[in-house]
Amino acid sequence: MANKGKHVRHYTQEEREEAVALAETVGNEEAARKLDIPPGTIGTWRAAYRKLAKAAKIGGKTKTPAARTDTKAAKPKARVEAGDRIEGGKTKKPAARIDTKVAQLEAHVETGVEPKAGKTKKRVARFYTPSQRAQALEMMRDKGPVETSRKLGISRFSLHEWKRVQRASEQDASIESPIAGPDVNKVAERDGKILAEWKEHPGLGPSQVRNQLRRAGFKVSVRTVRMVMEEHGYVLPKVKRTQAHDQRYEAIRPNQLWHLDFLQRHINKQKVSLLLMVDDFSRYIPGFALCDEDRSEAVFECFESSVSRHGKPEAVMSDGGAAFWSWRGVSRFTRLLEEMEVEQLIAKVPQHNGKLEVLNANVQKELFNQERFFALGEAFARVRAWVSFYNFGRTHHALGGLLVPADRYFGRADEVLAQIEAGRSADGIGEPIPVGDRQLDLLRVSSRAGRVELLLMGERIWPQTPVP
Numbered sequence: 001m002a003n004k005g006k007h008v009r010h011y012t013q014e015e016r017e018e019a020v021a022l023a024e025t026v027g028n029e030e031a032a033r034k035l036d037i038p039p040g041t042i043g044t045w046r047a048a049y050r051k052l053a054k055a056a057k058i059g060g061k062t063k064t065p066a067a068r069t070d071t072k073a074a075k076p077k078a079r080v081e082a083g084d085r086i087e088g089g090k091t092k093k094p095a096a097r098i099d100t101k102v103a104q105l106e107a108h109v110e111t112g113v114e115p116k117a118g119k120t121k122k123r124v125a126r127f128y129t130p131s132q133r134a135q136a137l138e139m140m141r142d143k144g145p146v147e148t149s150r151k152l153g154i155s156r157f158s159l160h161e162w163k164r165v166q167r168a169s170e171q172d173a174s175i176e177s178p179i180a181g182p183d184v185n186k187v188a189e190r191d192g193k194i195l196a197e198w199k200e201h202p203g204l205g206p207s208q209v210r211n212q213l214r215r216a217g218f219k220v221s222v223r224t225v226r227m228v229m230e231e232h233g234y235v236l237p238k239v240k241r242t243q244a245h246d247q248r249y250e251a252i253r254p255n256q257l258w259h260l261d262f263l264q265r266h267i268n269k270q271k272v273s274l275l276l277m278v279d280d281f282s283r284y285i286p287g288f289a290l291c292d293e294d295r296s297e298a299v300f301e302c303f304e305s306s307v308s309r310h311g312k313p314e315a316v317m318s319d320g321g322a323a324f325w326s327w328r329g330v331s332r333f334t335r336l337l338e339e340m341e342v343e344q345l346i347a348k349v350p351q352h353n354g355k356l357e358v359l360n361a362n363v364q365k366e367l368f369n370q371e372r373f374f375a376l377g378e379a380f381a382r383v384r385a386w387v388s389f390y391n392f393g394r395t396h397h398a399l400g401g402l403l404v405p406a407d408r409y410f411g412r413a414d415e416v417l418a419q420i421e422a423g424r425s426a427d428g429i430g431e432p433i434p435v436g437d438r439q440l441d442l443l444r445v446s447s448r449a450g451r452v453e454l455l456l457m458g459e460r461i462w463p464q465t466p467v468p
Helices: 013-026 028-035 039-057 065-074 095-111 130-152 156-171 186-200 206-215 222-231 296-310 332-340 350-368 376-392 405-409 413-421
Strands: 085-087 090-092 258-267 270-279 287-291 315-318 343-346 443-448 451-456 459-462
Touching: 013 028, 013 039, 028 039, 130 156, 186 206, 186 222, 206 222, 258 350, 270 296, 270 350, 270 376, 287 296, 287 376, 296 332, 296 443, 315 350, 332 343, 332 443, 350 376, 376 405, 405 413
Parallel strands: 258 315, 315 343
Antiparallel strands: 085 090, 258 270, 270 287, 443 451, 451 459
């Protein structure tokens, strides 16, 4: 190390004042040569004295550099601050700390307000119109990038990038010039898109809103989305995070594993149970049911309807609730799964059924916590609309942030990603086969709990009473 073995030199108040007075007349270099003091040190003292003198004119109260240093020198030498380097029994402060103090002093002098430790002003991405870019490039040509950046508040990197792209556009017509095009307020356009998406789905957070906009072809950072939402009333939730486990798993194909569980809520003081089923591979919801309590009949109806529409899964996982599992004997749902040759898995801890636990949290946050229902029928209609949005319109973090569950479930993930990369919207794809082209199951004979049933267009016509 170059400074190894050297000691920090201390200066008294008289030496500082003498050096500053001499530098005012002969300059920093000459004063440094005569007094054997580094010219950078003298320059720092002069700048500090000028700032303090200006602060005194506007009523600021602060200590002089000399008094501040003498106070520090009077402290016991045994005290070492965090981040100081110890060399030869003495301490050295890193240059970053000195730069920070100088920046705080400059901010205090300019505003007259003492800076708060740890507080920084939030900034978001800035947009510039073509006329603003043209003005900046013209000023840059006359006064240089440093002066232009200081006066207009534009980064020098942005100025050089605009200049490079402008030169490239003059040689190649396919490259769009940064100073061409209409003057559109891109800040208002960006904020409008963010707030419109948030207003349409108020339960979504900043990262989810960002993903929705990315899928539609509009790029924006999570930080910008969060700050725009906070300006319009969004409050960050206080979530207590626990240590996550590393025992993760995921199915390798659709319908390999379905998760089932009930979610209890209250609608106008009436307790209701929402049954949700989710495909492990794609997070697609093949079916749901809403009833007044955890009924095995609701599980039967929902599961059979989902199987008739999407095919049967290889295995299902649920907790040990009475509607799914019987700890004595065999439950009716277990008999149904045995008839269909579907394996049943019981989650002993909630983490094993974690994908459905997350789904329950999402439906509470995005639906039940945002709307108030007064009837079971109204709640059913809104849940059905939310499930449709979840399957076909809501991007999922576990799928990369751009895909919706239907993209993976119906095997069109590559096609959707290609659409997004080409700048085209991936929305509106819907089901893979139009309704008019589907083959309808008009009449169906099935076995349920060992008894024959006859169904017409999905409705049971024989026997009239349900099988016990």
